[in-house]
Amino acid sequence: MNKEDFFIEQFSKQTKFIGDDGAVIKDLVYSSDAFFENVHFKKEWMSLKQIAAKAMLVNISDAIAMNARPLYALLTVAIPKDYTQSDLRKLANGFKKVAKEYNIQIIGGDTISNEKLDISITIISKTNNPIYRSGARIGDLVCYTGDLGTCKKDLKKLFKGKKISSKSKFIKPKLKAEFFYEISKYINASLDISDGLFFELQRVSKASKVGFKFFEKIDENIGTSGEEYELLFTFPKKHLEKIMSAAKKHKVPLNIFAKTIKGSFETTFKNHHF
């Protein structure tokens, strides 16, 4: 077991809240995500505005995957000592741009001086129908949005010192909020793909106690590409047409690649950030 999982296990035995993209309490969902320099990004890879925007988006992605609409954000930002006022303005603009786009109010947080840029965000969202990882039922179809694999490729390029497009999903995740809210009533289980499809499938398997029958072999480059922030979800077959029609309306590519069966699924690949 890796250290992160071991640490989380120290708490998860004592609470029913841990184990999803967010913790649901009444009609609110709470989710926190760290976005740290040299852990999630290197400063040469993205502008300060892009860094702040991505930090927000990866948190909002959690809310969407729980079928919750983000309302408020708390930003804890550790700022390198050498940042200028212009740097700080760019950083703030990244947070504000995404907050505006998703109608989120920034209500507080903490700001400190540090060696590197480390961002922690808590998002408070609202839902009337939270969707959990544990909701998959035997016979569900299993689907992910968009395409997978480009983030892994782009990350490789960055490590080789090459440039990538500012339109790369690694720079700016493409969330599918409105599509997902629309189909949410048909969904049994969902989560976002932050650690790679195989790893997320393992999470669904563990939480829902199901295995998967894959319709085709999934390429390693697709199954292990992290930071994609696409949605992975399962739904009863009878809702297929409604979901396909919503996908068409919102121009969201769908990949229905498996169905849930009795059994379990474990990936042989390791979960890793770079």
Added chain:
Amino acid sequence: MNKEDFFIEQFSKQTKFIGDDGAVIKDLVYSSDAFFENVHFKKEWMSLKQIAAKAMLVNISDAIAMNARPLYALLTVAIPKDYTQSDLRKLANGFKKVAKEYNIQIIGGDTISNEKLDISITIISKTNNPIYRSGARIGDLVCYTGDLGTCKKDLKKLFKGKKISSKSKFIKPKLKAEFFYEISKYINASLDISDGLFFELQRVSKASKVGFKFFEKIDENIGTSGEEYELLFTFPKKHLEKIMSAAKKHKVPLNIFAKTIKGSFETTFKNHHF
């Protein structure tokens, strides 16, 4: 203006929520605080359990100062790569001990691998009567709890490589929760003393648009000692006896050192973490 304040200003113009120890939304209070290695502590100074406990306590202190009872916590913990399972257990125990003491449920967060131990906590609290920094009225008495100055002294000792007592407030803040909840109905303005009395008084002055008439000169060592996590509050004179009696009951030393007057107060000392 320092960088932290400049950064916060980028957001505070657009929202009414920023400017107190926590953000109040309906009957909930949200507060986030960072507790970072080499910013707020050095690992030689405290055990891992003490570090985790203090990270929780400084956050709970914000809730108390707003007259809110903490309910839930989200922990974002960046863990050095060389930590053993035993280290992680100690760290987790520090969080859990304080959570239990204050009846807080740890509902989630994020765990990542990092160069140093950086903790960000969000606490969700409940209040029926939030107390703000902006509530002070002309003629209020101004008071702080406990004694001030030892944290500055202890911090100096630590920087000289000396040991300090494990009972030092710098290691374990002594919060006055039950006392403060009991007197809260008599209080006009409150906040906790994290950056030193003079700096907190400046915050009250700015938020409440008042100055202070000091009954005696306050020593620099008292006025500039940070990380005290004592309570600073103002109240109408007519409630003095009830507050004194509650202080006696809870064995909380009170220092009534000023009254609020027309005017403003600015400290000439700088706000600084070490």
